[in-house]
Amino acid sequence: MAAPGxxxxxxxxxxxxxxxHRVVTDPARTASHAVDWTGRFRASxxxxxxxxxxxxxxxxxxxxxxxxxxxxxxxxxxxxxxGATPLDGEVVVDLRPLHEVRDxxxxxxxxxxxxGAPIAAVQEAARRAGWAYGVDWAARDTATVGGSVGxxxxxxxxxxxxxxxxxxxxxxxxxxxxxxxxxxxxxxxDNTGYDLGGLLCGSEGTLGVVTAARLRxxxxxxxxxxxxxxxxxxxxxxxxxxxxxxxxxxLEAVELMTAAGLELVCTVRSWPAPLPTPxxxxxxxxxxxxxxxxxxxxxxxxxxxxxxxxAVATDGPRRAGLWRYREAHTDAIATLGAPHKFDVTLPATExxxxxxxxxxxxxxxAPRARTWCFGHAADGNVHxxxxxxxxxxxxxxxxxxxxVAERGGSISAEHGxxxxxxxxxxxxxxxxxxxxxxxxxxxxxPHGICNPGVLLP
Ligand code: MLT
Ligand code: ZN
Numbered sequence: 001m002a003a004p005g006x007x008x009x010x011x012x013x014x015x016x017x018x019x020x021h022r023v024v025t026d027p028a029r030t031a032s033h034a035v036d037w038t039g040r041f042r043a044s045x046x047x048x049x050x051x052x053x054x055x056x057x058x059x060x061x062x063x064x065x066x067x068x069x070x071x072x073x074x075x076x077x078x079x080x081x082x083g084a085t086p087l088d089g090e091v092v093v094d095l096r097p098l099h100e101v102r103d104x105x106x107x108x109x110x111x112x113x114x115x116g117a118p119i120a121a122v123q124e125a126a127r128r129a130g131w132a133y134g135v136d137w138a139a140r141d142t143a144t145v146g147g148s149v150g151x152x153x154x155x156x157x158x159x160x161x162x163x164x165x166x167x168x169x170x171x172x173x174x175x176x177x178x179x180x181x182x183x184x185x186x187x188x189x190d191n192t193g194y195d196l197g198g199l200l201c202g203s204e205g206t207l208g209v210v211t212a213a214r215l216r217x218x219x220x221x222x223x224x225x226x227x228x229x230x231x232x233x234x235x236x237x238x239x240x241x242x243x244x245x246x247x248x249x250x251l252e253a254v255e256l257m258t259a260a261g262l263e264l265v266c267t268v269r270s271w272p273a274p275l276p277t278p279x280x281x282x283x284x285x286x287x288x289x290x291x292x293x294x295x296x297x298x299x300x301x302x303x304x305x306x307x308x309x310x311a312v313a314t315d316g317p318r319r320a321g322l323w324r325y326r327e328a329h330t331d332a333i334a335t336l337g338a339p340h341k342f343d344v345t346l347p348a349t350e351x352x353x354x355x356x357x358x359x360x361x362x363x364x365x366a367p368r369a370r371t372w373c374f375g376h377a378a379d380g381n382v383h384x385x386x387x388x389x390x391x392x393x394x395x396x397x398x399x400x401x402x403x404v405a406e407r408g409g410s411i412s413a414e415h416g417x418x419x420x421x422x423x424x425x426x427x428x429x430x431x432x433x434x435x436x437x438x439x440x441x442x443x444x445x446p447h448g449i450c451n452p453g454v455l456l457p
Contacts, residue, residue: 003043041420051093084150226285227311259282264332294314412425425455
């Protein structure tokens with residue numbers, strides 16, 4: 001049965017404040033907001049509000065508080081854990097109209113981006129100012145700053161620049177109380193008490209609606225080289241990732257792929273195999289340095305154990321040609337049906353064993369499912385994707401997340417908890433931590449209207 005929609009007085013108040021065209025109730029126009037990117041989480045078409053200003057967001061939050069209407073903030077809807085899907089009849093707050101990138105500080109390397117700005121727009125604004133933005137991933141054209149802040153997104157260059165939280169100098173947000181907090185100052189160093197931006201980062205919309213972020217930029221990358229390196233075993237590739245992290249200066253990315261994932265990508269895209277010699281596991285390594293990064297990288301690869309083949313690219317098009325094998329994984333896996341995504345981190349000593357064991361851990365409880373592992377090896381972060389499961393299957397999550405916790409890992413590295421992992425958040429947080437989180441939520445979202453279906457059990 002479809003969840004009941006918001007009460008008419010709520011709609012009337014929001015229409016009066018935003019204008020009627022900014023409250024969309026036609027299912028034909030809102031259906032795309034009801035399904036997450038994977039297709040695993042599906043709701044009935046929701047009511048969607050499209051605020052154009054911070055005042056609009058305040059009006060929505062105040063009306064929601066008064067009428068007990070739950071809100072789900074949504075940007076590009078590229079999330080992978082059902083964190084922005086209105087499964088319980090929530091009203092979707094579409095933040096894409098707040099997409100302005102402004103107040104670029106060319107001297108200090110900062111800018112302010114509206115929550116609805118795509119990551120690619122931030123990267124482009126940074127480039128035009130002579131800087132770069134440190135966070136990047138394949139969905140860059142669609143994924144937005146608000147979602148990146150909400151999930152503390154990591155991405156392909158975490159090993160170099162860290163996650164979104166490290167780029168964040170402050171946020172503007174409408175708390176669940178309806179109050180606006182705004183800390184978009186142009187200073188870099190600022191330790192005046194609680195880091196509210198850091199608190200909202202990774203809070204998955206449970207404390208308020210982030211409307212803008214002040215972002216730190218990074219110096220533009222010097223010349224880069226990319227290597228694809230095939231290894232005799234998955235364990236050898238993972239071990240090499242740690243050796244590379246310690247041994248190579250100017251490291252930009254270290255990405256793990258397996259033979260199965262690469263074969264799927266090549267089949268789906270009709271691409272040739274990336275390396276002539278078959279290898280159970282392949283690392284993509286990118287290095288940037290002012291002096292001859294190709295030689296730096298080739299020399300480093302020559303010193304690694306277990307290498308069976310390698311290709312090094314220094315010019316832009318060939319580098320992009322190697323990267324596409326990694327970036328195509330998410331789409332290729334999705335062609336097999338809605339995947340279950342387990343984005344997990346392991347301690348360095350446990351990563352190789354876990355990646356080797358993961359297919360068996362899944363097969364033991366779901367023999368017909370298929371397991372695909374890839375990810376950010378030098379961050380200890382592997383994306384265990386499982387296809388061939390029913391949307392509501394929880395047996396595999398129990399097995400995979402339990403195995404991660406047993407090995408001292410975290411059940412979420414960069415995608416967030418959302419709805420997909422809410423049942424297992426106790427594996428990552430102690431009762432005291434969860435109580436502290438609930439206390440914070442109670443203070444900032446006293447009506448319980450801010451994305452109540454995610455994160456906290
Ligand atoms: C990636 O690293 O490609 C993303 O986190 C997406 C995914 O896990 O599918
Ligand atoms: Zn990732």
